[in-house]
Amino acid sequence: AQRVTQPEKLLSVFKGAPVELKCNYSYSGSPELFWYVQYSRQRLQLLLRHISRESIKGFTADLNKGETSFHLKKPFAQEEDSAMYYCALSSHTDKLIFGTGTRLQVFP
Amino acid sequence: EAGVVQSPRYKIIEKKQPVAFWCNPISGHNTLYWYRQNLGQGPELLIRYENEEAVDDSQLPKDRFSAERLKGVDSTLKIQPAELGDSAVYLCASSPWLAGVLYEQYFGPGTRLTVT
Numbered sequence: 581a582q583r584v585t586q587p588e589k590l591l592s593v594f595k596g597a598p599v600e601l602k603c604n605y606s607y608s609g610s611p612e613l614f615w616y617v618q619y620s621r622q623r624l625q626l627l628l629r630h631i632s633r634e635s636i637k638g639f640t641a642d643l644n645k646g647e648t649s650f651h652l653k654k655p656f657a658q659e660e661d662s663a664m665y666y667c668a669l670s671s672h673t674d675k676l677i678f679g680t681g682t683r684l685q686v687f688p
Numbered sequence: 689e690a691g692v693v694q695s696p697r698y699k700i701i702e703k704k705q706p707v708a709f710w711c712n713p714i715s716g717h718n719t720l721y722w723y724r725q726n727l728g729q730g731p732e733l734l735i736r737y738e739n740e741e742a743v744d745d746s747q748l749p750k751d752r753f754s755a756e757r758l759k760g761v762d763s764t765l766k767i768q769p770a771e772l773g774d775s776a777v778y779l780c781a782s783s784p785w786l787a788g789v790l791y792e793q794y795f796g797p798g799t800r801l802t803v804t
Contacts, residue, residue, distance in 0.1 A: 584730075612790055623691070624731070624779070624795040666730050670790055675744060678730025 582607050584669050586679035593657050594687050601652040601682045603641075603667030611669045613643055613650040614676070618664040627652075627665070637661070657686045692796035694780050700802045706768035709799045713761070713782030720757060721793060722765050723779040731779050737763065738785055767801075775803045 583606040693712040723731035736744040739760035757763040
């Protein structure tokens with residue numbers, strides 16, 4: 581079964597600290613992985629996808645097929661990074677399967 | 689560009705009443721999705737349209753939920769009758785579509801439904 585697991589509901593850090601939001605997936609084929617973000621009072625939006633290998637707003641995520649993980653990382657958190665982050669998997673049928681989300685709080 | 693438009697933004701109804709949600713996707717996006725997001729959960733796909741055709745409705749509770757996308761543009765999602773467990777945020781998303789290409793999905797602001 582296809583599944584995305586985000587083990588942390590809440591992650592709190594101070595500004596300037598490193599951040600790692602964990603995401604593990606279960607899928608038998610070659611999935612596409614995404615991170616979506618929802619800032620306060622804004623709509624859900626794409627942050628990054630693994631095939632683009634980009635760094636967006638200082639965030640990076642590497643697909644580790646051996647560990648079936650796609651953790652989101654940022655070396656120095658900023659207050660404006662505070663948001664809800666969702667990891668999602670697609671099986672190439674346009675269907676996105678989301679995790680339960682992790683709320684990131686960055687304190688000044 | 690207004691993005692994906694949804695209405696209403698909030699709806700409170702009593703159980704057993706009907707309710708409908710409307711979505712206008714981004715112009716030119718031929719794929720439209722309806723998701724349901726329960727409190728503390730991620731969005732879950734209810735139905736996906738390619739133009740006016742529902743290509744994936746496997747997660748839609750068909751006994752009480754129905755959806756349509758006339759003319760392949762706007763879409764309406766209906767619940768009749770509503771149950772307490774239907775309280776959730778209903779999200780609409782759209783994307784372009786080309787066979788074999790997975791495009792970014794653009795989400796609307798959602799409709800928060802409360803069933804009392």
